[in-house]
Amino acid sequence: MSFSRRGVLSVAAAALFLAGCGSSGSETPQGGGGSGAAQEKVTIEWWHIQNIEPMKPVWDQLAKDYMAAHPNVTINITALENEAFKAKMTTVAQSGESPDIYQTWGGGVLKQQADAGIAKDITADVASWIDTITPAASAAYKLDGKVYGIPYDIGMVGFWYNKALFAKAGIEGTPATWGEFIDDVKKLKAAGITPLSLAGKAKWPGHYYWAYLAMRIGGLPALKEASVSKSFENPDFIAAGQKLKELSDLQPFQKGFLGAPYDTPEGQAATMGNAKAAMELMGQWAPNVQRDTSKDLGDDLGFFPFPSVEGGKGAGTDAFGGGGGFAVGGDAPPEAVDFLKFITSADSVRKTVGTGVILPVVKGVEDAVTDPRGKMVADSLAQATDFQLYLDQAYPPAVGAQVNDSVAELIAGTKSPEEVVKAITEVAQSE
Amino acid sequence: MTSPPAPPRVRSRHATASSPRDPAAAGESPAARRRRNWVTIILFLLPAIVLFGLLVLAPIALAMYSSFFKWNGFGLVPTNFIGFENFTRMLNDKIVIGDLWRGLSLIGFSLLIQLPLSLAIALLLNQKMRGRAVYRLIFFAPYVLSEVITAVLFTMILSPGRGLANELLGLIGISESTFLSEPDTVMYALFIVMTWKYFGFHMILYLAGRQSIPNELIEAAQIDGAGAWKTFRHVTLPLLGPTIRITIFLSVIYTVQLFDLVYVLTGGGPVHASETLGVTMYEFGFRRFQVGYASAISVVMFLLSLIFALGYQRFVMRRDTEGAITNMRAAR
Incomplete structure (x- = not known):
């Protein structure tokens, strides 16, 4: 008797301490289960991650416009910060529920x-x-030939560089090959300028x-093949690691x-x-984040695609990147899809692109891109010969996280280049 | 950690003192009265038991259950049963093993530096001095801040560019440092932040413990010719024993579960150099969607805390909790 009660008390004490880590903020989204009659009252739960200016008010306005045109539809918006969204989505997913419309990047996570x-x-x-949507933008949301999401943004990753710092280091033009790129990094170092921000x-x-x-060394098919065969122990990927090590050794x-x-x-x-570093390898949103966190470099900011690698199998014009899209919840009302049609209509896209932080996913709206930096990305993207989604989105989450890690x-x-591919392969095979 | 007096003692006192004078109870048989007592007890305990069960026991059971599955967290129930595979995997997981080492070293640091420091400050602030209350307040203040706010504060202070720490170090001629960015220094930085936040809490506990020591004992020792050190070593320290034991307990349990501070301050980085079990669990559960493995890690955290809590109470705090949660037989 005495032992068991003491035991219970100790368990209670220990459990109380532990209780802190188990807080569950599971807020079940309202599944607007409406179907059928058009005039039936319908509620659409919409979770997006544009929680700051300039996109948040645009989404708000589009939702209002849609509700005005469809009085029976109520759209409840939950605007979450990127990381908060991912955490909340995971919690909600475990209950088997989901919002009617929610942020997705396509690929492996969407597949799950x-x-x-x-x-x-x-x-x-x-x-x-x-x-009406450009194939490069919608590809990430097509899984096994079925459509699971609709894009609202598309872009690519490339080097953003500071023209003034390049000039200071005596660099003319932008590097087209990895060799030239390494030379430029050395020149910047020699001039006392930090070449890269990471x-x-x-x-x-x-x-x-x-x-x-x-991508440059092994080619796009090799990356796709690796995710199917679940083996990344490809000499080309090891070579990619060696090139990166060569860079980081500088x-x-x-x-x-x-x-x-x-x-x-x-x-x-x-x-x-x-202007504490000359370059960063980043997506289309980079100028916007630079402005938000520090200063706008203005005309000093340039963009060039990732250099090609001498003797590599991949084309120097293959693009890497992604955008953002919306998936539709399992038990969402048909109005949810109709709303997606509305926000990807040419008129709506003009409004979102007008903010300068989003590139059009719809054909025929290219002229709406007025921001010169957006134009640079859009032009590169238009010339892209093939497109690879971010690896941490394309692959299942555990594999993607291991690539990052x-x-x-x-x-x-x-870690050595060989250990990198070995670790990724191990995780891929355990999935 | 003060526990209420043992229930049996209360009940026996109640039984002997009140039953003869209690007219309502006089007509009932003892069995019926006992039954009615049980109904009352269950009725009053019910809300607490339901809440405790739903919010504490059920999640623990659920985590234990899902730790035996390979599960990505989607759908209502896990289906792919893999037995102890998640646990054996942990044995080969360099990050998890590293977490345990880092936890141990943090515990070591806490016991060797943080607690003695708190004790020293507590004894200092126990002396009559001008502005004593102000110092106590200031030293205790960091504990009131939330962990996240503390972490954000220190990312600013320790930031490589314009952080306060670098400005101060620059004044005394030490060149710029990147405390949180170097795998070699990040643990020290983390420990300093932990200490900054928690020394005030331990200090208050020690102060309370010190004030409950009667002055007569100290005076008696001094009259017997004991110096300051001997008084401390042979009177103050032994009498602070219960307090010291409880602070060690709290410190260890806290370190096993350390999460928010690290997650916001370093995210476990650079390259896992400051990762704790809690951060690893989060990474696997919420980023890699390996909820089964993350549950296994949380179960290990739970068991570590539980075994430590039980063992520590059984063997180390036995005398401190005597009559409260141990030795009920003696009380009866």
């Missing part, structure tokens, strides 16, 4: 959501209008280097980059915006 029935196959619903804490910016090198990154976040006032974007260790010098 589709398999679990929280993302709906909307192939038939969108068949009549999916052709967010080591965030990990995903580092994986861009490895992914692009793997110590091209800013001081303390291993602990640097991406979008805080001390992060990668701010280092670039404050291992590449971070490679850049930090704690």
Whole structure:
């Protein structure tokens, strides 16, 4: 008796201490189960990640416009910060529920959501209008020939560079090959300029280097094949690691980059915006984040695609990147798909593109891109011969996270190029 | 950690003192009265038991259950049963093993530096001095801040560019440092932040413990010719024993579960150099969607805490909790 009660009390005490880590903020989204009659009251739960200016008010306005035209529809918006959205989505997904419309990047994560029935196959619903969307943008949301999402943004990763710092180091033009790129990095170092800004804490910016090198050396088919065969132990991927190691051995990154976040006032974007580094490898949103966290470089900011690698199998014009899209929840009302049609109509896209932070996913709206930096990305994208989605989105989440993790260790010098592909392969095979 | 007096003692006192004078109970048989007592007890305990069961026991059971599955967290229930594979995998996971080492070293640091420091400050602030209350307040203040706010504060202070720490170091001629960005220094930085946040809490506990020591004992020792050190070593320290033991307990349990501070401060980086079990669990559960493996890690955290809590209470705090949660037989 005495023992058991003491035991219970101790368990209680220990459990109370533990209780802190088990807080469950599971807020079940309202599944607007309406179907059938057009005038039936319908509620659409919409989760997006444009929680700041300039996109948030645009989404708000589009939702209002839609509700005005369809009085029976109520759209409840939940605007979450990127990381908060991912955490909340995971919690909600475990209950088997999902919002009616939610942010997705396509690829492996969307595949898991589709398999679990929280993302709906909307192939038939969108068949009549999916052709208005550029194929490069919608490819990431097509899984096994079925459509699970609709894009609202598309872009690519490339080098953003500071023209003034390049001039100071005596560099003319932009590097077209990896050899020239390494030479430029050395020139910048010699001139006392930090060549590259990198967010080591965030990990995903580092994986861009490895992914692009793997694309240039091994080619796009090799990356796709690896995810099918679940083996990344390809000499070309090891060569990509060696090239990246060759770069990081030059110590091209800013001081303390291993602990640097991406979008805080001390992060990668701010280092670039404050002209403390000459280049960053980043997606289409880079100028916007630079402006938000530090200063706008204005005309000094240029863009060039990732250089080609001498003797590589991949074309120098293959693009790497992604955008954003919306998936439709498993038990969402038909109005949810109709709303997606509305926000990807040419008129709506003009409004979102007008903010300057989003590139059009619809044909015939290219002229709406007025921002010169947006134009640079859009032009590169228009010339792209093939398109690879971010590896940490294209692959299943565990594999993608391992790519980010291992590449971070490679850049930090704690893992060899061979160990990187081995670690990724191990995780891929355990999935 | 003060526990209420043992229930049996209360009940026996109640039984002997009140039953003869209790007219309502006089007509009932003892069995019926006992039955009615049980109904009352269950009725009053019910809300607490339901809440405790739903919010504490059920999640623990659920985590244990899903730790035996390979599960990505989607769908209502896991289906792919893999037995102890998640646990054996942990044995080969360099990050998890590293987490345990880092946890141990943090515990070591806490016991060797943080607690003695708190004790020293507590004894200092126990002396009559001007502004004593102000110092106590200031030293205790960091504990009131939330972990996240503390972490954000220190990312600013320790930031490589314009952080306060670098400005100060620059004044005394030490060149710029990147505390949180170097795998070699990040653990020290983390420990300093932990200490900054928690020394005030331990200090208050020690202060309370010190004030409950009667002055007569100290005076007696001094009259017997004991110096300051001997008084401390042979009177103050032994009498602070219960307090010290409880602070060690709290410190260890806290370190096993360390999460928010690390997650916001370093994210476990650079390259896992400051990762803790809690951060690893989060990474696997919420980023890699390996909820089964993450559950296994959380179960290990739970068991570590539980075994430590039980063992520590059984063997180390036995005398401190005597009559409260141990030795009920003696009380009866």
